[in-house]
Amino acid sequence: MVRFHIREAGAADQDKIVRFLSEAGMVIEGVLAPQTKYWLAESLPKLSLIGVIGVEQGPEAALLRSARVVPEKRAQGVGAALVRQVFAACEQSGYRHLYCFSTTAGTYWQRWGFEEVPVAELVSAVPCAPQVLHFGRLGGLSSEVAWRKNLFDDGKAVSQTV
Numbered sequence: 001m002v003r004f005h006i007r008e009a010g011a012a013d014q015d016k017i018v019r020f021l022s023e024a025g026m027v028i029e030g031v032l033a034p035q036t037k038y039w040l041a042e043s044l045p046k047l048s049l050i051g052v053i054g055v056e057q058g059p060e061a062a063l064l065r066s067a068r069v070v071p072e073k074r075a076q077g078v079g080a081a082l083v084r085q086v087f088a089a090c091e092q093s094g095y096r097h098l099y100c101f102s103t104t105a106g107t108y109w110q111r112w113g114f115e116e117v118p119v120a121e122l123v124s125a126v127p128c129a130p131q132v133l134h135f136g137r138l139g140g141l142s143s144e145v146a147w148r149k150n151l152f153d154d155g156k157a158v159s160q161t162v
Contacts, residue, residue: 064099
């Protein structure tokens, strides 16, 4: 089992995050833009980057993005810890819904309680999110698949377990 810790990313981490996401061909537009937060998973004791996750904060909902764990560290709890970090941050901020785009990992997000929703719903919930604006500029929103997780049910936080 891999030993790691998670910390919130700062401005000095931007180049590291961009390189890490670029290696996997992921969208790098808007990394660490205003109203975003990122967390890094670093292996111990070397502190090498093994995972990243981000969230773009809207007025009433948030958009999860940039979830990546290096292949050799997958299925060892790194991704789950990063996802739980985002859930906790969003619940603490009072968001009722967390959205994400995913055309290839829908079954993964379903295990976390995400349900497929129309892209228009996501866009309406977080219209100024950097990823939404980026996909809109590229004309790529129509090819995306949107997912939503309800973070609260009757005023109580929804379980974060898988």
